[in-house]
Amino acid sequence: MEPKQHHTQQQQQSAPQHPDQHQNNAHLDPHSSQWQFGLFDCCGDMKACLLGCCLPCVLHGKTMQRMHDPSLQSHELLNHECMVWCCMPRTWLYNTATRTRIREKYGIEGDASSDFKTSYFCTCCALIQQDREVALRAGHYPPDPQGYQGQTQGMQMPRHSGVQDAQEHTGHRHHRQER
Template structure:
């Protein structure tokens, strides 16, 4: 049985719904991006790819306008939480309003952590106890 598709908890431009996330992103967006990566259980330095990748690829003659870390994390969050959307919309959000996209992802992860705690089941296995994470 497929789970129903959900909407983002807040819209892309709903920064005022969580002023602390908005201020954090406004005053230090790279720090916010690293926080989002960490909360999504990825390497906190992953967003640095967005800073360095355009310069590196441009030096090789390949122009790049899509921030790879922002896009990858946005798609990952959308898939993990079964959020409506498409790759095209993710690309547009990441390219044309990256700051708003990072803030929206931060708000979504805060909301999910607060309202959907991780459940850990302990199940007996052949080699002792096996931990199974459920999102």
């Protein structure tokens, strides 16, 4: 075996394997007694993440609406639950009750104490986890995320640069004057 080939094989063998790198949703069980999404797995669903961090009332309203209407056919952006969230001075307390309701409805293990701590210390993360969990258990969690898909064909350079296109369009071209 040549030294270069041996070195390449060593690199491949020592390269850490990350099973979650190409994670799919095949491991998710909507009938499990455990939360299927981690509390700090917030960025797994960027739309929910942005709503949970920037407009938590909207995400809470959507989650609660999905519990009543899994298809979200009648979902309104600013629904009753969203308005209640906005009026609550201590949203973490309201979310504790919501989290307990979700756990009880779907048979997820836990207790009121853990619901309280999660809602108090990690309100945004709890909202995101709850939304993803309810969507999964209601049968409306998105299919496997595709992530970035590279181009199937090679890159192609544009025919002209923007400056050349503009010059041709206007008929103006700068010519060098010879001296």
